Amino acid sequence: MGLTRRHFLRGTAVAGAACAVATVTVTEVREEKTLPPKAVGLLFDSTLCVGCKACVTACREANNTYPELNTEDKLWDVPLDLSARTLTVIKAYSEGSAENKDQENDGFAFIKKSCLHCVDPSCVSVCPVSAMTKDPVTGVVSYDPNNCIGCRYCVEACPFGVPRFEYDKTIARLRKCEMCKQRQVDGKIPACAEVCPNGATLFGSETRLRAEAERRLMLTVGERAFFPRKTVDSTDTHEKPSSRYNTKTYGLTEVGGTQVLYLAGVSFEKLGLPTLPEKSFVSTSEKIQHTLYKGMIAPAVLFSGLLFAVRRHANHNEKEKE
Amino acid sequence: MSPKPVGGPYITGTTILAALMVAIMGTLVLARFCFGLGTVTNLNDGYSWGLWLAYDVVAGTAIGCGGYAIALVVYVLNKGHYHPLVRPAILASMFGYAIGGTSVLIDISRWWNFWHILWPTYFNLNSVMIEVALCISIYTTVLILEFAPAVVEKVAGWTRQRGGNLHALTTTVEKVLDKTIFVLVALGMTLPTMHQSSLGTMLIPFGYFINPLWQTPILPALYLLTALSIGYAIVMFEATLVSDRFARPSEARILGLLSRYMAAVGALFLLVRCIDILYRGKVHYIFTSHGLGFAFLGENLLILIAIILLLSEHRRLAPRYQFIAAMCIMSGCVLYRIDSYLVAYHRAGWHYFPSAPEILITFGMIAVEVLGYILIVRHFPVLYSAKHVNAQALATE
Numbered sequence: 201m202g203l204t205r206r207h208f209l210r211g212t213a214v215a216g217a218a219c220a221v222a223t224v225t226v227t228e229v230r231e232e233k234t235l236p237p238k239a240v241g242l243l244f245d246s247t248l249c250v251g252c253k254a255c256v257t258a259c260r261e262a263n264n265t266y267p268e269l270n271t272e273d274k275l276w277d278v279p280l281d282l283s284a285r286t287l288t289v290i291k292a293y294s295e296g297s298a299e300n301k302d303q304e305n306d307g308f309a310f311i312k313k314s315c316l317h318c319v320d321p322s323c324v325s326v327c328p329v330s331a332m333t334k335d336p337v338t339g340v341v342s343y344d345p346n347n348c349i350g351c352r353y354c355v356e357a358c359p360f361g362v363p364r365f366e367y368d369k370t371i372a373r374l375r376k377c378e379m380c381k382q383r384q385v386d387g388k389i390p391a392c393a394e395v396c397p398n399g400a401t402l403f404g405s406e407t408r409l410r411a412e413a414e415r416r417l418m419l420t421v422g423e424r425a426f427f428p429r430k431t432v433d434s435t436d437t438h439e440k441p442s443s444r445y446n447t448k449t450y451g452l453t454e455v456g457g458t459q460v461l462y463l464a465g466v467s468f469e470k471l472g473l474p475t476l477p478e479k480s481f482v483s484t485s486e487k488i489q490h491t492l493y494k495g496m497i498a499p500a501v502l503f504s505g506l507l508f509a510v511r512r513h514a515n516h517n518e519k520e521k522e
Numbered sequence: 523m524s525p526k527p528v529g530g531p532y533i534t535g536t537t538i539l540a541a542l543m544v545a546i547m548g549t550l551v552l553a554r555f556c557f558g559l560g561t562v563t564n565l566n567d568g569y570s571w572g573l574w575l576a577y578d579v580v581a582g583t584a585i586g587c588g589g590y591a592i593a594l595v596v597y598v599l600n601k602g603h604y605h606p607l608v609r610p611a612i613l614a615s616m617f618g619y620a621i622g623g624t625s626v627l628i629d630i631s632r633w634w635n636f637w638h639i640l641w642p643t644y645f646n647l648n649s650v651m652i653e654v655a656l657c658i659s660i661y662t663t664v665l666i667l668e669f670a671p672a673v674v675e676k677v678a679g680w681t682r683q684r685g686g687n688l689h690a691l692t693t694t695v696e697k698v699l700d701k702t703i704f705v706l707v708a709l710g711m712t713l714p715t716m717h718q719s720s721l722g723t724m725l726i727p728f729g730y731f732i733n734p735l736w737q738t739p740i741l742p743a744l745y746l747l748t749a750l751s752i753g754y755a756i757v758m759f760e761a762t763l764v765s766d767r768f769a770r771p772s773e774a775r776i777l778g779l780l781s782r783y784m785a786a787v788g789a790l791f792l793l794v795r796c797i798d799i800l801y802r803g804k805v806h807y808i809f810t811s812h813g814l815g816f817a818f819l820g821e822n823l824l825i826l827i828a829i830i831l832l833l834s835e836h837r838r839l840a841p842r843y844q845f846i847a848a849m850c851i852m853s854g855c856v857l858y859r860i861d862s863y864l865v866a867y868h869r870a871g872w873h874y875f876p877s878a879p880e881i882l883i884t885f886g887m888i889a890v891e892v893l894g895y896i897l898i899v900r901h902f903p904v905l906y907s908a909k910h911v912n913a914q915a916l917a918t919e
Contacts, residue, residue: 328652329638350631355570367560481729506708
């Protein structure tokens, strides 16, 4: 039995070493991603949104999507969620008598959903064939169907459930908000921000948007203040008493930060925005992968060791046979 | 002693049933390619990866790890007497991986772009999937080449009778394969170590979607250990089944020796998993995750049962217990893999259960494996005589 035990231990050592390699990697550090130099984004202020859905319609025009007629009489465009046919959607929260806007109890509130254009996007990290890319200058997260193999890893991995696939088509592709990059090329702003009558959706440089969100959080409830429309630096403004806000802006820290920010009076969790850690999940997977495969050294060492073992033991076995 | 074709009839109840299932699969696959994924699957934007990914690819390639697991014993631990198990294991591995690869082709929606995963200008080296995809593609080729000697031996049998240049050519091919096979064997152990662990890493980006009992940074280690456990289990499972179905004498003696490795790796998996759960302080999730807590306990319990069964030497040598233990390890580890990809993956507001066509396609894939295995071992020199196998085991005991 001594022989058996020795070999058992040897086997355990090999497997144990493999585990150790895998575990050590977790402590290695991969640099956290930061905002691109000329990052642009959107600020959605739930307290300003009246739920008119002009943004949903404008988005359809700008991105060639078609109405989702979800009622029995097929007369109304009522998208229930993001889908391959709806790249932005307005959802409503309501509780109790739903009398008071932006209150959790007996209140209601609106939330606009679309791609959050993460600083460290899961979809970009997981895509095997670079179909998902993040613009190094503006930070807009784009999709290129010409590269895409349709593996839908991005659909599975996005912590916000944004990318949507066309399951009903033979020639299927993925759809998601690309912050109207085709309009931005022409100097226009995203369609949803362009049409919002109340300035609930604002477009602008990320640094300015973050400052604007901060300004609103500093206002005292009921204090009269000016709110811009369309873009954060617009002269087109309206004046109104400030609402009560949550204590923080959503999107500053979630999974490494996002370029679309949210302000609301109802808790973000209730509006369907998940509570997420500050570190992105993909920073961990990339850390593990880049440590194990750094310069392909570990696989090369493993391969050479095995080559040596096979060579030696194959000869040994041959001799035994003779 | 060298392996011999088993011979016997190609058309039997089993092969007809398998062929029928393959035909059904073919029809459904055609429908999928003509009308899109939605017509045959229940996949949706919450559960975009379903049965095919979780079973055919993630569990299926692990079931194809028999060749890998045996090779480690034969060549790293230098146990030459397990050598007769290598060729049948390689054959089963070849099928496991070919099926995994085919399933991916059926599953990916933009399949005409498939070649992008082999074309460097498209690579995203941050993606765990590119490593898995490349590695599996290369490994499938390696497996085919590793199995090539069995085919060449058969061809050499024909050409020997005819003689002449043709025979000279086959003998040359045989010699070249014989001289270079060690590179393939070494590659055949490196590649699964890489992609089987990466299959675990692939889950890490899913973050909070996966229950903390499964979501851990040591997923790659756990995946490597389940690949090995399943590898040993499938070799034992197949050897027992083959002895029984082809009415060949049992290989119980050598399988008894092999079962110790299976139990050892299974035990290591349980140990690592328990330490990890304790270290991360997630034990309470066993009690707060409803059904998932049972799934977690069930996976581990199956593996534990196998280990306990194999503790006694008497049971280690009994084909019945070998089979039960192999089944327990296999179901425990396969469940672990399916659970981590599918069951423990939760998206609020979404539901998924595979559609009948999805399940039939998966069954069809399994039927391809069974049918292929039967036809090939009947026709090509894959299996050694059981007498030879056990004699080798006895000689080293």
